[in-house]
Amino acid sequence: MKDMPMALRHPATSFTTCAVCNIRHRAVCATCNAKELMRLEDMKYYRTFDAGQAIMYEGDEMQFVGSVVTGVAKLSRTLPDGRIQMLGLLLPSDFIGRPGRARVAYDVTALQKVTLCCFRRKPFETLVADTPHIGQRLLAMSLDELDVARNWMLLLGRKTAREKIACLMAMVARRTSALEPAAPKNGITFEMPLSREAMGEYLGLTIETVSRQITALRKDDIIVLADQRQITIPNMDRLNAETGDDIGAASAP
Amino acid sequence: MKDMPMALRHPATSFTTCAVCNIRHRAVCATCNAKELMRLEDMKYYRTFDAGQAIMYEGDEMQFVGSVVTGVAKLSRTLPDGRIQMLGLLLPSDFIGRPGRARVAYDVTALQKVTLCCFRRKPFETLVADTPHIGQRLLAMSLDELDVARNWMLLLGRKTAREKIACLMAMVARRTSALEPAAPKNGITFEMPLSREAMGEYLGLTIETVSRQITALRKDDIIVLADQRQITIPNMDRLNAETGDDIGAASAP
DNA sequence: CGTTACGTTGACTCCCGTCAAGATCCGTGG
DNA sequence: CCACGGATCTTGACGGGAGTCAACGTAACG
Numbered sequence: 299m300k301d302m303p304m305a306l307r308h309p310a311t312s313f314t315t316c317a318v319c320n321i322r323h324r325a326v327c328a329t330c331n332a333k334e335l336m337r338l339e340d341m342k343y344y345r346t347f348d349a350g351q352a353i354m355y356e357g358d359e360m361q362f363v364g365s366v367v368t369g370v371a372k373l374s375r376t377l378p379d380g381r382i383q384m385l386g387l388l389l390p391s392d393f394i395g396r397p398g399r400a401r402v403a404y405d406v407t408a409l410q411k412v413t414l415c416c417f418r419r420k421p422f423e424t425l426v427a428d429t430p431h432i433g434q435r436l437l438a439m440s441l442d443e444l445d446v447a448r449n450w451m452l453l454l455g456r457k458t459a460r461e462k463i464a465c466l467m468a469m470v471a472r473r474t475s476a477l478e479p480a481a482p483k484n485g486i487t488f489e490m491p492l493s494r495e496a497m498g499e500y501l502g503l504t505i506e507t508v509s510r511q512i513t514a515l516r517k518d519d520i521i522v523l524a525d526q527r528q529i530t531i532p533n534m535d536r537l538n539a540e541t542g543d544d545i546g547a548a549s550a551p
Numbered sequence: 552m553k554d555m556p557m558a559l560r561h562p563a564t565s566f567t568t569c570a571v572c573n574i575r576h577r578a579v580c581a582t583c584n585a586k587e588l589m590r591l592e593d594m595k596y597y598r599t600f601d602a603g604q605a606i607m608y609e610g611d612e613m614q615f616v617g618s619v620v621t622g623v624a625k626l627s628r629t630l631p632d633g634r635i636q637m638l639g640l641l642l643p644s645d646f647i648g649r650p651g652r653a654r655v656a657y658d659v660t661a662l663q664k665v666t667l668c669c670f671r672r673k674p675f676e677t678l679v680a681d682t683p684h685i686g687q688r689l690l691a692m693s694l695d696e697l698d699v700a701r702n703w704m705l706l707l708g709r710k711t712a713r714e715k716i717a718c719l720m721a722m723v724a725r726r727t728s729a730l731e732p733a734a735p736k737n738g739i740t741f742e743m744p745l746s747r748e749a750m751g752e753y754l755g756l757t758i759e760t761v762s763r764q765i766t767a768l769r770k771d772d773i774i775v776l777a778d779q780r781q782i783t784i785p786n787m788d789r790l791n792a793e794t795g796d797d798i799g800a801a802s803a804p
Numbered sequence: 805c806g807t808t809a810c811g812t813t814g815a816c817t818c819c820c821g822t823c824a825a826g827a828t829c830c831g832t833g834g
Numbered sequence: 835c836c837a838c839g840g841a842t843c844t845t846g847a848c849g850g851g852a853g854t855c856a857a858c859g860t861a862a863c864g
Contacts, residue, residue, distance in 0.1 A: 375701070377709060378796070379795070379798075381709040381795075382709075383708040383709045385701040385704050385705065404701070427687075430683045433683060433687055433690055437686055440694055440697060441649050441651075441652075444693060444696055444697050444700060445656060447700040448628070448639070448656075448700055449628075451700060451704055451707055454704055454707035454708040454755065455707040455755025456630060456634040458851080458852095459851075459852065493810075493811090494812095495811095502707065502709060503852080503853090504852075504853055504854080505810090505811080506811095506812085506853075506854080507852055507853075508811095509812055509813080510812080510813080510852090512811095512812095513812075526810080526811070542630050542631075542632070543630065543631070544631070545631035545632075711819080712820065746842075747842075747843060747844095748842085748843095756821090757820075757821055757822080758842090759820090759821075759822080759823095760819090761843095762843060762844055763820090766844075766845085778829095779829085
């Protein structure tokens with residue numbers, strides 16, 4: 299690796315300019331014009347965090363806001379007695395931080411090695427204040443996040459453990475197949491970015507219940523495990539029938 | 552009533568102009584200047600809904616967006632088999648609808664008699680597009696809603712039935728006392744705007760569990776009921792100690 | 805190898821959902 | 835005035851789904 303040309307060491311991402319950034323068209327900067335992009339270039343810097351490393355702690359002063367460039371992070375909150383609930387999954391192009399707020403509202407932790415494109419908070423707030431583009435983009439992204447959060451409320455409040463696991467599998471499968479050029483339709487395979495513990499935090503379950511329900515879905519041939527993280531969905535309709543969202547598709551195997 | 556002067560028939564609200572509106576300084580229009588307010592006046596109209604009446608259905612075309620002026624409404628979603636989860640409580644000054652989206656994402660239902668200040672969707676979207684004021688205000692409100700939704704995720708995913716009820720009581724008590732000029736500190740009394748059924752929908756519980764936990768909190772003298780809806784909190788610290796959020800205050804009575 | 809983190813499985817418990825029966829409140833009408 | 839019916843709420847009995855505690859299996863890594 300160390301002898302490879304520089305450009306190949308980061309195959310998915312360039313850490314140099316916005317023009318060649320892999321999240322350029324999906325992140326908060328998606329609607330920026332050339333001039334606005336230059337202002338962003340001036341205030342931005344990259345940081346990386348190892349898997350498991352804390353990015354921000356609830357209550358800390360927010361030094362920067364920014365976008366996830368590569369990797370997966372989680373948003374979570376912990377009760378005084380130690381119970382943890384994940385509140386969001388941060389994927390590439392997702393935005394971290396709230397302009398106009400000085401303190402961090404949730405713990406942010408890297409689940410894999412994460413690269414962030416950070417903006418110093420104050421200059422970014424100024425930029426948002428005088429470029430409607432960015433404010434509108436932030437609004438659209440916030441409203442999307444709100445929809446995601448509310449969907450998750452339905453899952454947390456009303457779904458059974460089996461349905462919760464099925465929903466998580468379906469969500470990751472859908473997201474993965476959306477990234478691929480051609481939708482395979484049958485036999486979707488993906489890598490689950492979450493450990494059993496992280497799944498439990500996300501779904502409001504214990505790690506034991508997560509494990510048991512995954513085993514149950516495997517025995518019912520709804521999912522197939524190559525290893526702990528590699529999952530194949532032989533028939534997406536049958537998985538969807540387990541989520542509680544779909545009424546139909548409960549036919550014989 | 553019919554012989555009263557016009558101004559007294561709606562003691563809390565005037566349905567005539569924005570200038571004298573009771574939510575003028577808290578709603579989406581809070582930061583509008585006189586000229587923007589005039590544009591809003593042109594596109595607005597009032598509608599009222601009786602308790603229990605549907606305001607919008609998930610999947611319908613969104614005809615209007617708007618603000619709650621008086622009353623309380625709920626945002627909810629229903630699974631195919633009938634399970635219901637409330638996703639938000641809409642109080643005076645809260646905004647309904649998402650600019651830029653043609654279809655309604657959740658059921659919206661009046662819990663009490665509700666008055667809405669409605670804006671036709673298309674003109675409102677145009678207004679948002681060319682007045683940064685309103686976009687920024689919407690962004691701030693959306694981010695607040697996101698915080699509320701995520702707090703609720705923690706409650707739904709990790710709290711016990713008793714803690715959920717205590718949280719709901721504390722939330723309504725806090726909101727009510729915030730409206731009053733002087734904070735009474737001891738012996739907060741409020742009217743619960745939700746039926747047992749609505750509480751269950753909000754908290755992800757059955758009506759029976761809601762009833763049992765309210766009885767339990769009453770027997771422990773955490774709450775006092777005058778009637779079904781009139782609730783007094785003799786000691787806010789003791790209630791907070793039951794929410795799971797507070798670590799301290801678990802001392803003897 | 806041993807160590808450690810992660811995942812699975814079993815036995816048991818308990819919280820909350822389900823089903824059912826009453827209780828209370830309220831508006832309507834005789 | 836009371837009787838009646840419906841909606842709302844409470845209470846009890848019971849069962850099941852998920853949590854808890856514990857042991858074991860597996861993989862990664864020194």
